[in-house]
Amino acid sequence: MKAFDTVVVGAGVIGSSVAYHLAKKGLNVAVxxxxxxxxxxxxxxxxxxxxxxxxxxxDTKLGYESIMLYKKYAQEFSYDFEFAQxxxxxxxxxxxxxxxxxxxxxxxxxxxxxxxxxxxxxxHEVEPNLADDLVGGIWTECDASATPMxxxxxxxxxxxxxxxxxxxQCPIKGIKLDEKGHVEAAIxxxxxxxxxxxxxCAGVWSPEVGKMVGIDIPIKPRxxxxxxxxxxxxxxxxxxxxxGYMLSKFEDVNYTRKVSELVEKHNVAFVIEPTLSDNCIVGxxxxxxxxDRKNDIEVMQxxxxxxxxxxxxxxxxxxxxxxxxxxPWVVDHLPIVSGVEEVPGFYIAAGHEGDGISMAAITGKLxxxxxxxxxxxxxxxxxxxxxxxxxxxxxx
Amino acid sequence: xxxxxxxxxxxxxxxxxxxxxxxxxxxxVLVVDSNLKxxxxxxxxxxxxxxxxxxxSGTRGIDIGTELLEEAEKYGVEIWLNSVAIxxxxxxxxxxxxxxxxxxxxxxxxxxxxxVIASGASExxxxxxxxxxxxxMGAGAAQTMINVNRVLPGERILMIGSGNVGLIVSYQLMQxxxxxxxxxxAAPKIGGYGVHASKIxxxxxxxxxxxxxxxxxxxxxxxxxxxxxxxxKWQPVAGTEKTLKVDTIAIAAGLxxxxxxxxxxxCECIFDPLxxxxxxxxxxxxxxxxxxxxxxxxIAGIEEANTALEEGKLAGIAIAEAxxxxxxxxxxxxxxxxxxxxxxxxxxxxxxxxxxxxxxxxxxxxxxxxxxEEHQIAASAGA
Numbered sequence: 001m002k003a004f005d006t007v008v009v010g011a012g013v014i015g016s017s018v019a020y021h022l023a024k025k026g027l028n029v030a031v032x033x034x035x036x037x038x039x040x041x042x043x044x045x046x047x048x049x050x051x052x053x054x055x056x057x058x059d060t061k062l063g064y065e066s067i068m069l070y071k072k073y074a075q076e077f078s079y080d081f082e083f084a085q086x087x088x089x090x091x092x093x094x095x096x097x098x099x100x101x102x103x104x105x106x107x108x109x110x111x112x113x114x115x116x117x118x119x120x121x122x123x124h125e126v127e128p129n130l131a132d133d134l135v136g137g138i139w140t141e142c143d144a145s146a147t148p149m150x151x152x153x154x155x156x157x158x159x160x161x162x163x164x165x166x167x168x169q170c171p172i173k174g175i176k177l178d179e180k181g182h183v184e185a186a187i188x189x190x191x192x193x194x195x196x197x198x199x200x201c202a203g204v205w206s207p208e209v210g211k212m213v214g215i216d217i218p219i220k221p222r223x224x225x226x227x228x229x230x231x232x233x234x235x236x237x238x239x240x241x242x243x244g245y246m247l248s249k250f251e252d253v254n255y256t257r258k259v260s261e262l263v264e265k266h267n268v269a270f271v272i273e274p275t276l277s278d279n280c281i282v283g284x285x286x287x288x289x290x291x292d293r294k295n296d297i298e299v300m301q302x303x304x305x306x307x308x309x310x311x312x313x314x315x316x317x318x319x320x321x322x323x324x325x326x327x328p329w330v331v332d333h334l335p336i337v338s339g340v341e342e343v344p345g346f347y348i349a350a351g352h353e354g355d356g357i358s359m360a361a362i363t364g365k366l367x368x369x370x371x372x373x374x375x376x377x378x379x380x381x382x383x384x385x386x387x388x389x390x391x392x393x394x395x396x
Numbered sequence: 397x398x399x400x401x402x403x404x405x406x407x408x409x410x411x412x413x414x415x416x417x418x419x420x421x422x423x424x425v426l427v428v429d430s431n432l433k434x435x436x437x438x439x440x441x442x443x444x445x446x447x448x449x450x451x452x453s454g455t456r457g458i459d460i461g462t463e464l465l466e467e468a469e470k471y472g473v474e475i476w477l478n479s480v481a482i483x484x485x486x487x488x489x490x491x492x493x494x495x496x497x498x499x500x501x502x503x504x505x506x507x508x509x510x511x512v513i514a515s516g517a518s519e520x521x522x523x524x525x526x527x528x529x530x531x532x533m534g535a536g537a538a539q540t541m542i543n544v545n546r547v548l549p550g551e552r553i554l555m556i557g558s559g560n561v562g563l564i565v566s567y568q569l570m571q572x573x574x575x576x577x578x579x580x581x582a583a584p585k586i587g588g589y590g591v592h593a594s595k596i597x598x599x600x601x602x603x604x605x606x607x608x609x610x611x612x613x614x615x616x617x618x619x620x621x622x623x624x625x626x627x628x629k630w631q632p633v634a635g636t637e638k639t640l641k642v643d644t645i646a647i648a649a650g651l652x653x654x655x656x657x658x659x660x661x662x663c664e665c666i667f668d669p670l671x672x673x674x675x676x677x678x679x680x681x682x683x684x685x686x687x688x689x690x691x692x693x694x695i696a697g698i699e700e701a702n703t704a705l706e707e708g709k710l711a712g713i714a715i716a717e718a719x720x721x722x723x724x725x726x727x728x729x730x731x732x733x734x735x736x737x738x739x740x741x742x743x744x745x746x747x748x749x750x751x752x753x754x755x756x757x758x759x760x761x762x763x764x765x766x767x768x769e770e771h772q773i774a775a776s777a778g779a
Contacts, residue, residue: 296485296486297485297489
């Protein structure tokens with residue numbers, strides 16, 4: 001195998017986007033992928049491009065900038081990744097939730113994001129199948145959706161047009177460094193690729209790639225399960241999520257949802273979104289179970305129970321499929337988009353947990369700016385790999 | 397959650413045989429079946445069984461079905477009808493959706509000590525232009541319609557495939573009052589037994605060998621079928637197209653094992669075209685690579701009802717032995733007898749190929765077991 005300016009490891013949504021943006025900068029790019037394009041997390045997730053579930057600040061900024069890029073790419077790319085901007089609703093079950101929601105929406109609106117409150121009547125007007133007793137919610141106009149696998153295919157397609165080479169069924173076996181500790185080559189079982197730069201976009205598997213250059217990447221797989229319903233009429237028109245879940249996760253608010261033991265045990269939060277063919281994608285949950293990608297019937301029941309509480313009509317709808325995916329979890333819930341000081345030529349774009357699809361576009365763009373040494377669109381110090389070293393030193 | 401000693405998924409011949417064997421030796425057995433009546437495909441087999449040395453040759457499928465259901469009742473086998481096993485979860489948990497209507501549907505989770513998967517097979521499709529039009533169906537589906545539901549699927553029928561299923565179903569469709577316009581067969585020779593083929597040709601139905609269907613035409617359903625000749629490389633020969641006025645195209649292109657439940661629980665599979673495709677590995681007790689999960693009948697490789705019955709018995713005996721209802725000496729005697737009968741059934745031109753395929757599968761299962769044990773030894777040595 002010949003030499004490339006840059007080797008991207010992993011062809012999920014992140015790797016695909018990184019490859020495209022690097023190729024756009026004029027670099028000679030190879031993508032190496034253990035399985036196939038979008039065969040890991042990107043094929044077992046939901047389809048959201050959201051800011052409504054992000055924390056104010058950099059988290060929301062990444063989400064927003066990414067949606068803007070997707071909107072542009074939907075016009076430019078030849079492969080249709082089914083981009084649809086239909087807004088999203090965060091629904092509230094209680095007055096107490098509504099109160100916190102107001103503060104949250106206000107903070108985001110003050111930062112200039114299109115978020116506002118909807119009252120009881122308004123949410124039922126736009127989503128007539130929501131349970132009658134829900135008290136209101138947050139409306140986020142810019143939120144959108146896209147089909148994750150198609151997003152990866154679209155980026156790969158465009159990257160190829162710009163000369164990128166994609167090698168699937170080609171796992172990375174090791175990384176060669178020169179005497180100065182600089183990246184020299186990627187070793188695969190199809191041969192060695194000479195390169196000065198390797199971008200680790202291997203998601204939940206990125207710690208394995210990190211070990212090849214002796215660094216410890218603190219990403220852990222966090223499993224999420226999803227149900228797909230049969231094709232029906234439009235049950236919902238856009239992404240809908242429950243606000244109480246987010247609330248119960250805020251460290252500074254003392255709030256417990258009134259949910260069944262089953263829902264609590266499996267950390268289930270209601271989310272739903274329609275597909276273009278009128279199925280519903282129903283989720284979700286987050287559990288640390290290692291690299292297990294199997295569904296569990298109890299979790300599936302909890303997902304269904306919670307979904308029926310918010311959209312009662314789902315009681316009469318069949319589930320035709322279920323799957324589990326692994327989200328790359330990082331302790332501060334921010335991705336790593338950065339170079340690695342200790343290993344010149346080694347970069348990481350991984351750790352987006354449940355926001356990989358949302359943030360893939362902007363991640364690719366930022367990474368390409370880092371690699372060619374340009375100033376990034378905005379400050380992303382918080383995404384640096386060195387933040388973990390600092391945290392360690394601080395605790396020591 | 398319900399706990400059961402033995403759960404059999406699928407109440408066809410192999411599933412019922414496994415249930416009866418285990419239950420008559422004292423095990424508590426539940427059979428879950430998705431249909432209105434247990435018996436699998438037996439109740440649509442109104443013809444007499446055939447085969448060189450089959451011990452049931454001359455008996456009709458429906459009679460075997462009735463016998464099995466009587467025996468199951470006698471030994472106290474519990475049967476849930478209208479119950480679909482929607483998934484197998486760790487650790488040996490079966491999710492079963494009970495009930496027909498949305499209103500009374502209920503999900504039951506059963507934890508079983510031993511599970512027998514007797515899920516059977518599904519019909520292979522043949523893809524051609526217009527193949528999704530109403531009126532294109534599996535030959536097995538057409539057979540169910542006439543023999544079980546007493547509904548004629550159409551009046552003018554084109555049958556694809558001349559194996560025994562294609563031949564028998566064609567004849568039964570004629571008996572039921574349909575007009576079978578033609579059979580097409582891609583191979584140069586008729587696939588099934590001559591005795592079945594001659595019944596059809598005697599009635600004046602043409603069997604076109606080296607032919608295939610290339611298109612179904614029609615507005616809302618099938619109105620015409622286009623067939624054509626195939627060359628030595630199985631490619632359509634231009635200019636040989638014939639248009640037939642038919643309203644139904646029945647496809648008898650073989651079956652493939654329904655392995656999803658086994659795969660879901662981590663049973664290892666191999667691919668063998670002679671057995672119908674992906675098949676779970678199993679040992680001589682019909683136990684899969686996952687301890688306590690057994691596979692019998694068509695899921696363990698496509699064969700026929702008699703071999704399915706014997707495989708079911710093997711699993712039932714092995715389960716009774718594993719649960720200590722019978723001694724290993726008694727189990728060995730019973731299993732040896734069953735294997736003898738199975739060998740008898742797997743003779744003749746069709747049987748021998750399958751016997752060979754089955755032997756390869758057994759060897760692969762042994763090898764898989766061996767490496768798993770080595771793994772365990774290595775792991776415990778490491779610890």
